[in-house]
Amino acid sequence: MCAFQRWRRRVILAALVCLMPAVFGCEKADDRPVHSCTVSIRCETILGHLDRCKPEKRELVPQDGWILREQTVQFREGDSAFDILEQVCRENQIHLESSLTPLYNSVYIEGIHNIYEFDVGSGSGWMFRANDEFLNYSCSGYQVAQDDVLCWIYTCDYGEDIGGRFAGGGAQTQP
Amino acid sequence: MGRGDNFSSYHPGVTFLYFALVLGFSMIFMHPACLAVSLASALCYAALLEGAAVRRRIWYILPVFLLAALVNPLFNHAGVTILCYLPRGNALTLESVAYGLAAGGMLASALLWLRCFQAVITSDKVMYLFGRAVPALSLILSMAMGFIPRFRQQLAAVNQAQQGIGRGGPEQSRLQRMRVRVNAISILVSWALENAVDTADSMKSRGYGLPGRTAFSIYRMEPRDRGMLAWLLWCGFYITCGALAGGMDFQYFPMLRSAKVTPLSISFFMVYLALCLTPVILAGYSAWRWQAQGGRTEH
Numbered sequence: 001m002c003a004f005q006r007w008r009r010r011v012i013l014a015a016l017v018c019l020m021p022a023v024f025g026c027e028k029a030d031d032r033p034v035h036s037c038t039v040s041i042r043c044e045t046i047l048g049h050l051d052r053c054k055p056e057k058r059e060l061v062p063q064d065g066w067i068l069r070e071q072t073v074q075f076r077e078g079d080s081a082f083d084i085l086e087q088v089c090r091e092n093q094i095h096l097e098s099s100l101t102p103l104y105n106s107v108y109i110e111g112i113h114n115i116y117e118f119d120v121g122s123g124s125g126w127m128f129r130a131n132d133e134f135l136n137y138s139c140s141g142y143q144v145a146q147d148d149v150l151c152w153i154y155t156c157d158y159g160e161d162i163g164g165r166f167a168g169g170g171a172q173t174q175p
Numbered sequence: 176m177g178r179g180d181n182f183s184s185y186h187p188g189v190t191f192l193y194f195a196l197v198l199g200f201s202m203i204f205m206h207p208a209c210l211a212v213s214l215a216s217a218l219c220y221a222a223l224l225e226g227a228a229v230r231r232r233i234w235y236i237l238p239v240f241l242l243a244a245l246v247n248p249l250f251n252h253a254g255v256t257i258l259c260y261l262p263r264g265n266a267l268t269l270e271s272v273a274y275g276l277a278a279g280g281m282l283a284s285a286l287l288w289l290r291c292f293q294a295v296i297t298s299d300k301v302m303y304l305f306g307r308a309v310p311a312l313s314l315i316l317s318m319a320m321g322f323i324p325r326f327r328q329q330l331a332a333v334n335q336a337q338q339g340i341g342r343g344g345p346e347q348s349r350l351q352r353m354r355v356r357v358n359a360i361s362i363l364v365s366w367a368l369e370n371a372v373d374t375a376d377s378m379k380s381r382g383y384g385l386p387g388r389t390a391f392s393i394y395r396m397e398p399r400d401r402g403m404l405a406w407l408l409w410c411g412f413y414i415t416c417g418a419l420a421g422g423m424d425f426q427y428f429p430m431l432r433s434a435k436v437t438p439l440s441i442s443f444f445m446v447y448l449a450l451c452l453t454p455v456i457l458a459g460y461s462a463w464r465w466q467a468q469g470g471r472t473e474h
Contacts, residue, residue: 056426060255086264097252097265114255114429 134164182454216451247275310384417443
């Protein structure tokens with residue numbers, strides 16, 4: 001009985017020692033340098049295809065197509081574009097649904113502001129543009145730099161209607 | 176079968192139509208009012224059929240309901256009303272919680288209706304209804320429906336017989352008793368196989384499923400059955416029209432929205448309630464008439 005108690009005390013002590021870095025690590029402030037970039041979310045392409053849009057989603061589409069007007073936000077060095085999107089959506093109370101594929105550690109944006117992929121026909125969904133360039137990988141894999149211009153745009157036609165045909169995979173060569 | 180239920184004594188075609196309508200509507204209509212009507216009526220009818228014991232027997236439906244209600248918000252993040260954020264970063268929305276509750280309610284009411292179905296549509300009624308059209312399938316169905324109760328009865332009989340020759344009694348050790356139990360299962364399985372072969376042989380030799388063979392049945396279409404049939408058909412028609420006209424629509428995503436509530440749409444829900452409660456109303460009416468005529472109350 002005595003040996004058991006001694007062992008129990010040792011285990012508790014060991015657990016406490018192990019937990020200490022975690023506890024103090026939480027309190028330590030994030031000291032990565034702060035930068036700023038520009039973020040916007042838009043879906044004006046739907047306005048031209050309202051007939052194809054699911055009826056229950058029509059009223060969600062803003063009159064001018066802007067879900068989030070261009071906004072300058074602060075971020076920490078090393079943040080990915082997805083981190084910034086998540087932060088901005090929470091601050092502005094914008095709905096966002098994403099799914100993570102752990103194998104590629106890549107995040108797919110399923111829907112923003114309750115406008116989802118396939119809501120305006122089979123070629124519709126969200127695309128990500130950084131500094132006027134569509135990337136053909138996830139926004140969670142893009143490390144943001146100072147003064148970047150990030151934009152999430154809704155396409156109704158595999159990226160063709162927003163100039164991102166190549167990244168959308170519609171055609172392999174650009175005209 | 177419940178003592179107070181005289182809906183089960185109606186023609187099998189009529190009772191089957193009732194369950195087909197009620198089950199179909201319960202599974203199609205996702206309007207909260209429809210789900211509430213269906214769930215409440217199914218509970219009432221189950222209580223009528225099984226008496227007070229129903230409370231102990233249907234507890235398993237609660238976990239089914241809770242599981243459906245909890246799982247949906249974990250995987251479905253659509254909806255405009257954000258309540259809070261899940262650890263993975265996606266939102267917990269009011270709409271997905273509401274949809275989870277609705278799906279759970281639908282599942283629970285379907286389970287309850289099937290429970291009533293099983294009590295009312297006995298295996299001989301299944302044979303009567305489908306014996307001519309699909310002989311093999313209805314035989315299998317009716318055998319499967321009676322399978323578990325008959326198995327349990329036979330198991331009790333086997334155990335009793337074993338104890339009668341001094342095996343598996345309380346005076347024996349645990350290991351010995353376990354051995355007897357396993358043996359009983361083996362006896363049971365061979366009994367079931369032999370029984371199935373016997374049944375098949377017997378039915379074949381009597382010409383089951385042959386063309387021109389008639390079957391005795393105790394069911395007759397009486398005026399009250401025709402009246403009930405007309406009532407069920409009218410209800411089904413009225414509710415189907417209401418549903419097609421959009422009076423019972425309910426949208427869960429992206430925001431909760433009900434079809435406009437008008438006197439006409441309320442009438443759809445009332446007819447649905449009357450349809451679901453038909454057996455309960457019938458039982459209440461006949462009990463009242465029995466008393467009004469000076470009959471003695473049941474104890």
